[in-house]
Amino acid sequence: MRLQENKIHTGDCEIVLKDYPDDFFDLIVTSPPYADSRKNTYGGIPPNEYVEWFLKKSEQFLRVLKPTGTFILNIKEKVEKGERHTYVLELILALRQQGWLWTEEFIWHKKNCHPGKWPNRFRDAWERCLQFNKNRQFNMYQESVMVPMGQWAATRLKKLGKNDVVRFDSQVGSGFGKNIANWVGRDKAYPSNVLHLATETGNRNHSAAFPNALPEWFIKLFTLEGDWVLDPFVGSGTTCIVAQELGRNSVGIDVLPEYTDMAAEQLQPDEALLFDGKGTYETRRKK
Amino acid sequence: MRLQENKIHTGDCEIVLKDYPDDFFDLIVTSPPYADSRKNTYGGIPPNEYVEWFLKKSEQFLRVLKPTGTFILNIKEKVEKGERHTYVLELILALRQQGWLWTEEFIWHKKNCHPGKWPNRFRDAWERCLQFNKNRQFNMYQESVMVPMGQWAATRLKKLGKNDVVRFDSQVGSGFGKNIANWVGRDKAYPSNVLHLATETGNRNHSAAFPNALPEWFIKLFTLEGDWVLDPFVGSGTTCIVAQELGRNSVGIDVLPEYTDMAAEQLQPDEALLFDGKGTYETRRKK
C-alpha cells in the first residue's frame, strides 16, 4: 500500500516553491506562458524581459530538483516583425549560466498545427522540449517509452482506416502503409528525440493546454512510480492528472484560481481537501 | 535557349567569393562542417572558435547574396560531455549582429536513422535548417513545394455540394460561393516548417552528405529557373547537381580537391572544362 499525493497550489511558483525542500522532485515538466501570450493570466511578459522573469523561477527549480532529476521545458519563440525572436536561445544560454546542463533538445512535431498562409512563411508545426539536468548522471528509463509493436499494431492499426494510412504516408512520408507487414512482427519501437503528437482539440478552457501524451512521455521516461513530479505552470492540470494516472506523486502550481480549481476537480478525489487557507488542494489516494 | 552554368571551385569560400560581385546569388544553401568534424578537411574547428570562424565566411555570404535572396544553413550542434553544445545558438545571435535576419527555423526530421543505444540519450533524428535573409521581403515560391493533401480533398471536393456552399457563405459571408473554384481540384496543401526526409544511405564519400531532397526543397522554394545558387561547403556536390537538374545556375566551393573533383565529374558534362589554373571547373549547358 502506498500513499499517493497530488497537490495543486494557487500562486506564483517562485513563492510557493520556497516551502519545498532542496532536492525534492524527480522531474519538472512544464509549458510556461510564452512571451506576450496569456496576457490575462501572466500579464504577457514582453520578450526582452522574458529571460530575467524566468530565471527567478528556475532558480527555485534548480534548488528543488534532485541531483538525478530532469527539467523539461516546452517552449517556442514567436515571430516578431517577420523574424524569429531570440529570447528562447538567450534563455538556454542563461540557464546554463545559472548552473543547468542543457542535455538535449527534443522536437515536438505538432501534426495538426494551426492552418494559415502567409506570403513568406509556412505553418509552424513544431515546438522545443528542452531538457536540462543538474548532473551528467540522471535517471532515465528508456524501456518505459518503447512501444510494444505488436500491441500498437493491434490496437492502433485497427482504428486506422485506409484513408488514415494514405494520409499518414503523404504527410510523414514514411512508407508506413506499404510496410505494415514489417511492423507487425517487431517487438519494440525505438523512440528518437522527435515526438509526433497532435495538439488536443476542444475540451479544456486552458488556452495553452499541451496534449496528455507530452507530459506522459516524459513522466514515463524520467520517473518511476512513487516519484515526485512538478509542474510550476500547471494550467488546467494536465501534468498532474497524467502523473496521478501513472502512479506518480505530483505538485502543480498556477497563479490563476480558475485553472487550479479546474485542475483540483479533475484529480481523483479519493480524498480531496483544502490543504490550507491559501487555496492549496491536496489529494491522497491509497493504492 | 538559355545558357546554364554550374561551377565548382576548389578553395576557401571566404577567398573564392571575393571574385564574385555584390548581390549576385538568389540562394545560399549549405551544410557546413560541424565543429570538430571533418578534421582532415577544415582542421576540425573547435566549438568555441566556431562562431568566429564562421562569421568571416558569412560576411562574404551577406555581400554576395541578393537583397531578395535567402541563406539556408543546415547545422546541428554536437554533444560534448553529455551536453548539447551552444555554438549554434551563439552563431544565430552572432549572425543577427552581422546584419542577418533570422527569419525561420525549419526542422529536418530524419525519418530513417537507426536505433542507437546510449544510456542517457535517444538517437538524434533531427537537424536545424536555419533561414536567414537580408530583408523582410524576399522571394519565396510556395506553390513549388506543395505536398499531397491526402484523401480529404479527393473525396470531399468531388462532391462539392450544397454544404460546402453553405459553409463557405457562413464563414466568409460573401453571398454566393464565388471562390469555390479555388477549392475545386485542389489536392495539395502547403507544407509546414517540418520536413520529413530520409537520409540517403550509402554511396557518397562526403562525410556530411545531406540527401538530394533537402537542397532540392529549398532550391524549389526560393529560386526560379535561371537563378543562381551557391553552396560554399559543397562537399561532393549534391547542391550543384540538384541545382543543375532543376535548371538553376550554381556555384559550389570546397577546400578539398577530392570533393570538388568528384562534384565536377557528376555535373552534366555538356561542356566541362578546367576554368582556370587554380582548380575551378565550369560546366555550360544549352537548354
Add this chain to the structure above:
DNA sequence: AGCTCTTATGAATCATTGA
C-alpha cells in the same frame, strides 16, 4: 463493430483598421 462523413477548433501570422 466498421466505416464514412461532419463539425469544431487550435501557444499561428499578417495586414488592416481604430484609438
Add this chain to the structure above:
DNA sequence: GTCAATGATTCATAAGAGC
C-alpha cells in the same frame, strides 16, 4: 506615430453522428 484589436487565411485531428 505607435500600439492594440479585428479579420482573413487555412488544415490536421478528435469526437460525434449516421449507416
